[in-house]
Amino acid sequence: MTTATQVEKEFILNMGPQHPSTHGVLRVILKLDGERVVKAIPEIGYLHTGIEKTMEDKLYYKAIPCTDRMDYLAPMSNNLGFSLTVEKLMDIEVPEKVKWARVILAELTRLNSHLFWLGTHALDLGAMSMLLYALRERESIVDIYEACGGQRMMTSYIRIGGLAKDLPADFDKKVRHVLKLLPEKIKEYETLLNSNQIFINRTRGVAVISAEDAINLSLSGPMLRGCGIRHDLRKANPYSGYENFDFEIPIGKNGDAYDRYLLRVEEMKQSLSIIQQGIDGMPEGPYRAHVPGVVLPPKEDVLYKMEAMIFHFKIITEGFKSPFGAVYQAIESPKGEIGFYISSDGTNKPNRVRVRPPSFLNLQSLSKLVEGSLVSDVVCAIGSIDIVLGEVDR
Amino acid sequence: MEHNLNEIEEKILDFLEDKFSGSIISRDKFRGDWSFFIKPNDITLFCKGFLNNYELDIKYLSDMTSVDWFDHEEEKKGRFEVVYNFYSLKNKIRFFLKARLPAENPEIDSITNYFASADWMEREIFDLMGIKFKGHPDLRKILTPDDLEGHPLRRDYPLTWEQPVFTWNKDDPPEVIK
Structure with missing residues (x-):
């Protein structure tokens, strides 16, 4: 026996x-x-669709819809990352209004992604009602997406050199609604989870990773900050005008799942503060940069001006020639550092587009997180990494 | 801020030129980022040097990727390019090391001993671009099915090419877990 x-x-x-x-x-x-x-x-690899290969075969601005099909919970961040990379390659400076609108949208995306994460993570650990609450509040953010880009998930709203169209008339009202609604709701979530003994028992001291391991494993986002490293690309290498905003970078202490939960909730509060600053100080101006031959002219001009129509036709049919060289631009997406590496061979299509996927690299740490723990903690570890398999596999 | 960054840039340039002058073929600055073309055999030397330098604090391998220069004039220098993207968390600066590999049997040393994160990234490059990493502990395919032939990210692999693939799951667990 x-x-x-x-x-x-x-x-x-x-x-x-x-x-x-x-x-x-x-x-x-x-x-x-x-x-x-x-x-x-x-x-991994069950969702591999060859998005990088597909993007190589497209003109630059046609590759935008590919980006939000990777991390479908944070479409605007991915749009922003790719647009910024192409703008860096083409050396385009966008108008102030575009920068501010992009910051607001990127922070709304962070809220969207974190709310969804909070709901599903709590659901995994047995707190079923959290999912319903979180999705209910997420609805108001998805409504803003719908008003902007016409779609609720695959927005493709942030384009090279600006936005797809001007911000909707009720943008201000809708964003202020979110700003009014969410703070009290976040308080409600905290009362439900922060001192919930079941939730604490299942997350505290679970899926722990040390700071040295986190750096060596190239973790990013809340996974890295959860072990006490104050690194956020919005502060470290500001992009899209983040240097104009006043916000804090929350960090954890123990590097466990509970710290990462607290940190993400705190990040949501900081995002609300950034959105408040953005909506209060939003400058007026055009919604697209004026770079003839590279950035599509506004649709209103295309209908009435001959030059605009010619440029529109030329960009749509043959794109624009990019200079020879390689650029990398990283932004702080809700999951971590999402970066785009574009290697251009001097033609109108990129030679290679590489996406640095935060979920992929964070998921790599799973073996380290769960070794020696219980089977049920694997569920908690996967949840606390916050992965989107569409981005892991691309 | 601008002045500050330049100081760090200079420090990194000095450090690289001092320690690895024999290993760097050329350097280039494009849109504010430095790239160093290095001899492929010396990549582990660089990793060792970075991890032992406490002042510059280059301990974060941000990304690793590969580029195929098939049918382009750049191919003369070597068809494949492996790009290492290093970042300093303390100094907040990023730079690239690029190594060119030949079209026939591209091979480079693995850096998993120095940076644990290179594990999956090297597997991904091996899978999609067909570059071998010498000394990698577990060089298997990662994204594509096991019986898929060829390397999809190579430029001579047609975009719409589809192979019938039947065995998505292997019945046996991989060797590493046994």
Whole structure:
């Protein structure tokens, strides 16, 4: 009897790819000793669609819709990252109003992504009502997306050199509604979770990672800040006018799942403060840069001005020639550092587009996070990394 | 701010020129970012040097990628390019190391011993671009199915090319877990 248990002491358990807590199609192969995880190997690639390859075959501005199909919970951040990279390559300076609008939209995206994360993460840990609450509040943000870009998820609203069209007339009203609604709702979430004994027991001291390991594993975003490293690209290398905004970078202490939860909630409050500053100080001006031959002219001009129509036609049919060289621009997306590396060969299409996916690199740390913990903690670890498999696999 | 950055830039340039003068072929600044073209065999030397330098604090491998220069005049210098994207969390500066590899049997040393994050990124490059990493502990495909032939990100791999693929899941778990 004893020999039989000894032989079968360690066994391999397959988790996923179709498992509700893996947030998509992630397969984790677990080597277990009883209920303890000895080793965990994430297997990815089930959603690989070759987005990088597809983007290489498109004119620059036509690649924008590819970007928000990667991280579909943070479409505006991805649009912004790609647009900024092409603007860096083409050396385009965008008008002030565009910068401010982009900051507001990027922060709304952070709220959107964190709300969804909060709901699903709490759901994984048994707090079912959180998902319904979080999705209810997310609705008001998705409404803003719909008013701006016409779509609720794949917005493609931020374009090279500006925005797809001018901000909607009720943009101000809708954003102020979110600003009024969310602070009290966030308080409500905190009363539900912060001192919830079940939630604390399942997250505190679980999925811990040290600061050295986090740097060595190139973690970014809340995963990196959760272990006490004050690094945020919005402050470190400001882009799109973030240097004009006054905000704090929250950090964690222990690098566990509970700290990451507190940190993300604090980030939501900081995002609200940034949006408040943005909507109060929004300058007037054009919604697209005036760079003939590179940035599409506004639609109103295309209908009435001959030059605008010619440029519109030329850009749509043959795009624009980019200079030879390679650029990299990283932004702080809700999940971490999303960067685009564009290697241009001097033609109207990129030679190589590389996306530095934050979820991909954060997911790599899963083996380290769960080794030695219980099987049920794997669910908590996956949730607290905050992955979107569309971005992991691209 | 601008002045500050330049000081750090100079420090990094001095450090690289001092320590690795034999390994750097050329350098280039484009849109504010420095790129250094290096000899592919010396990449581990660079990693060792970065990790031992406390002042510059280059300990964050931000990204790793590869470029295919197929059918382009750049191909003369070597068809494949491996790009290492290093970042200093303390000094907030980023620079690139680029190594050119030949079209036939492209191979470069793995840097997983120095940067753990290189593990999956090297596997991804191996999978999609077909560059081998010597000394990688577990060089398997990561994104594409096991029986897919070819390397989709190469420029001579047609965009719409589709192969019938049947075995999405292997019955046996991978070797590393055993």
